[in-house]
Amino acid sequence: DSGVTQTPKHLITATGQRVTLRCSPRSGDLSVYWYQQSLDQGLQFLIQYYNGEERAKGNILERFSAQQFPDLHSELNLSSLELGDSALYFCASTTEGNNEQFFGPGTRLTVL
Amino acid sequence: QQQVKQSPQSLIVQKGGISIINCAYENTAFDYFPWYQQFPGKGPALLIAIRPDVSEKKEGRFTISFNKSAKQFSLHIMDSQPGDSATYFCAEPPLPNNNAGNMLTFGGGTRLMVKP
Numbered sequence: 001d002s003g004v005t006q007t008p009k010h011l012i013t014a015t016g017q018r019v020t021l022r023c024s025p026r027s028g029d030l031s032v033y034w035y036q037q038s039l040d041q042g043l044q045f046l047i048q049y050y051n052g053e054e055r056a057k058g059n060i061l062e063r064f065s066a067q068q069f070p071d072l073h074s075e076l077n078l079s080s081l082e083l084g085d086s087a088l089y090f091c092a093s094t095t096e097g098n099n100e101q102f103f104g105p106g107t108r109l110t111v112l
Numbered sequence: 113q114q115q116v117k118q119s120p121q122s123l124i125v126q127k128g129g130i131s132i133i134n135c136a137y138e139n140t141a142f143d144y145f146p147w148y149q150q151f152p153g154k155g156p157a158l159l160i161a162i163r164p165d166v167s168e169k170k171e172g173r174f175t176i177s178f179n180k181s182a183k184q185f186s187l188h189i190m191d192s193q194p195g196d197s198a199t200y201f202c203a204e205p206p207l208p209n210n211n212a213g214n215m216l217t218f219g220g221g222t223r224l225m226v227k228p
Contacts, residue, residue: 002157031214033214033216042201042218042219042220043156043218045215045216056206094214099144100146100158101158101214102158105154105155106155
């Protein structure tokens with residue numbers, strides 16, 4: 001158990017809908033990262049937050065957004081969903097000054 | 113843009129054999145090279161990592177070797193076991209002194225199957 005929690009575990013929705021994925025980092029970790037894992041694209045970095053502020057952005061679509069709250073949990077919002085958004089979404093966290101990223105169990109999103 | 117080329121995409125090894133996975137990188141300024149292991153239905157977890165000031169690091173049956181001139185680093189799994197069956201990813205951190213956060217750029221992954 002990495003100490004990173006993600007909810008929900010599975011999510012099935014329809015095209016055009018909006019969903020919110022939630023992540024709680026390890027106790028004391030200020031950085032949260034979101035990654036998307038699909039069969040054809042591998043693990044792709046989406047966005048990083050550090051202590052409530054956006055730190056880095058990767059290949060995140062404009063339909064996607066994220067935020068980190070004062071209690072350090074983070075939410076990834078996916079809107080106007082398309083079939084191609086079906087993937088596993090992972091959250092990871094790190095401690096300041098430590099390179100190791102601890103990954104949560106992921107949320108499997110299926111868009112029908 | 114960083115590129116991390118990982119090979120092979122899949123690998124089948126007999127129990128007791130040696131599994132070898134390679135990663136090629138482009139920039140020599142990186143200061144940290146991790147390997148992550150992912151079992152089905154789980155998130156990736158750090159397996160072993162190396163800094164470029166050493167050419168090899170061993171932890172149990174897992175060894176990373178680093179070839180700076182070839183811009184390549186490799187993961188060797190000695191005495192491979194069925195429990196090692198998983199997907200393995202190499203990764204690169206951002207370039208040092210780059211205020212682009214600490215995200216990882218992952219290789220495409222290698223699906224390892226160790227046959228009993």
